Amino acid sequence: MEGVFFVGDIVNRTDQELERLLPLMKKFFWLIPLGVLLLTACGAEKGIEIHDAWMRPARQGENGAVYFVIHNHSSQADELTGVTSDIAVAEMHESRMDGDIMQMNQVESVPLEPYAEIKFAPGGRHVMLVGLKQDMKLGDEIDLTLHFKNYQDLTIRVAVSERALPEDHPSEDH
Numbered sequence: 001m002e003g004v005f006f007v008g009d010i011v012n013r014t015d016q017e018l019e020r021l022l023p024l025m026k027k028f029f030w031l032i033p034l035g036v037l038l039l040t041a042c043g044a045e046k047g048i049e050i051h052d053a054w055m056r057p058a059r060q061g062e063n064g065a066v067y068f069v070i071h072n073h074s075s076q077a078d079e080l081t082g083v084t085s086d087i088a089v090a091e092m093h094e095s096r097m098d099g100d101i102m103q104m105n106q107v108e109s110v111p112l113e114p115y116a117e118i119k120f121a122p123g124g125r126h127v128m129l130v131g132l133k134q135d136m137k138l139g140d141e142i143d144l145t146l147h148f149k150n151y152q153d154l155t156i157r158v159a160v161s162e163r164a165l166p167e168d169h170p171s172e173d174h
């Protein structure tokens, strides 16, 4: 008798606790999917993003230099292995000041460390559009496709705009 009573007591207590817990569980149950959602959002690799792509105006037959920022959001290292364009031969270049002379070298690839932010900017790395097939006027836009060692190809929009260049970062027009 005593045992049965004891078991009943436990059951009753459990029920009471459940009754107390249930509203609480209902109240906070939405936290679980929210938590999962946040984990998913943080865990989801955003991959590689290109920001702020632009180039200065240039004439048909000339070269144009394209600038942008590559952001590797991934914990995996990658590599920019090439760039292609429909309106010119696209090469990756790196400018360096050697005394008063701007040296420009073609680079085959650009390493992208995990979470790296790599700037293509006047006076440094740029994509050279060699022998433009068309005039590039203010407000024009072109597509440029970036190829990576691991990541999918990214086609970006490049806007032609006039931006002030720092005096110690001469133009890449050549």
Ligand SMILES: [Cu+2]
Pocket: 065, 093, 094, 104, 126, 127, 128, 172
């Ligand atoms: Cu160049």
